[in-house]
Amino acid sequence: MNRFMGSVGLRTYLLLTSLVSIAAILISLFVSYRKMFLTLDELIWLTLVTVGAGILSLIVHLIMTRPIERAIDMISKESQQIAQGDFRGELPLIGPVEFQAMAVHFNEMSRQLNESFQQLRSSEASRRELVANVSHDLRTPLASIQSFVEALQDDLIEDPDTYKRYLSTIRLETQRLSGLINDLFDLSRREAGAESFEPEAYHLDNLIVETLQSHLLQIEDKGIEVEGHIPEGLPPVSIMPNEIKRVVSNLLHNALRHSPEGGKIRIYAQMPKDGFVLVTVEDQGEGIAEEEQVRLFERFYRTDHSRSRASGGSGLGLAITKSIVEIHGGQVGVSSQLGKGSEFWFTVPVVQR
Template identity: 45%
Template sequence: MMNLRTRLLLVNSLAMAFLIGALVISYWHMLLNKQQTWLLTMITLGAAILSSVAFSWLTLPITRSIRTLAQYSAQVADRIFDAPLGQVGGAAEIRDLASSLYQMSERLQESFTALEAVERTRRELVANISHDLRTPMASIQSYVEALQDGVVERPEETKRYLQTIHNETRRLSALVDDLFDLSKLEAGQNIMKVQPHRIDQVLADVFDTHRLLLSEKQIEIVANVQDDLPVLWISIEKIHRVCSNLLDNAITHTTPGTAIEITVTRLNHSIVEVSIADHGEGVETMHRQRIFERLYRTDPSRARATGGAGLGLAIAKRLVELHGGDIGVRDRDDRSSGAVFWFTLPINAVS
């Protein structure tokens, strides 16, 4: 198959042959004498030679550039994105094409990198969810088999086994609910209805729902709420979920017999901050950027031992962001062991 350069030279040769043929016909019909015909033929041949040289000189860098672009495109098709493009010359249009191809290659590389990251996250998600589902399922299965086989005879042991099965079932249900809620938040399908409400009243309701758990772990709540807090436009249910998730996290990591400090302050005329300080092992700096990602655990073995699935903080982050606020973690102000999880809410109405 002829390339571009050969085709252009062939077209040029055909044009010159047509001109020479026209001169010969003119000579046969006595339109031109012999001397005129000879002179015009020489001029035509000279023009043909000059045009052929010009065609070769002009098309050579174009064909080289096209060949270079074709080789580079083949490498991109094989997902070799770091291959050098090479020098591309010729007309400005060819250089623009090379620049566009290189930019496309960079975007493809970024897209493939993002897809690979998504695939890794998906595999980690499946692995973590499988483990979190398998653990309570295995516990339920073993206890049910023990009851079926008549291993447990005393009524108090049977009651304890049934209570464990009930707890593991609730744990499974909570995990499924968290996954469902998080998927709706990430898909933007969560509808939020806001209304004026006081944040201290939300915290009081959260304390009531956790009173038994706090008593079991012998953990006290020390609340420090600013007196002149304004009424906030919030979704009561969702901010209750945020506070509950952060308090659950604090209870999980706080040493029994200590206290959890809850502080609510107005930072300025437009922002209110809620902070929950625990007396746990704290959060290292390297984990603070990722701790609010779904299923991220600073210590997987410890988190699984305490029953955490790594979804509570991710849900809290998205709910706070829906309100136009921010969320994070920092060291305790007194530099003792533990961490302070905080979130902010705007004082103005949420649209």
């Protein structure tokens, strides 16, 4: 019986239920006639009424169950589409109120699944790009080190100055490789939440001055004019000083790398707004295209202008910067136009008194 019921549709199931009810009524009438509870005329009359009501009930069932059957059929087809990875369909709001509510929830589920799969596809594309970039950035210094070491091993270099230059190049490439690995390890720890967060009250003017002093040689080598502006009465901020110093250092390093000889860099802070201080580093570099700005803070992403080995940079500095700022509850961003320089900014919270 269960196997039979499992092979029929809902509409047939409801019609069979109506027919069973009518048959039960007719059997009751026949038994009543045999027991002399009804006369023959009463039996005929009641039988006609029952059959007529049954036919009318069947017609009503056919009409009323049509929207339900359509709704179930559409849900089934959309479920098959979802199973095949197509989330573009949407169920219409037809049938009883319960089926309309089901359609609303089904459409919401389909939309959320579509968003989840889009994120998965995007993550997979980013993972492939990350692996390709890591492979490139690791292979290049390793190949350079290998070629120079082989030249030294084969005794091809006899000039002492050239010998020292080769050793110096090997050391620089080794430092570059070590820096890249350290940055990767650091970023992985931060994204995994392994870094403890212990902020303290600190003044930004001291932090910015200390960061500028650590870049003094680079600033003088390029003849860059640095202008700083910290408003008087700027309240202390709740930060981990070494971490935020790294943020300022990363932004300043980028500004120095992309600024022309004899250019100008501005570092300034603005009074708190909504409990956060805004710090901006402005340069006079080549600028960044609008379509590239949204990806600047991704791991290993670099604009075409800075992708060459000569310009340096592992592509992890801005990703680490974003991670540090977000740990502090702030935000980071960029505003730039091609040929008009760039403004990188971040926010840090004020100490709550």
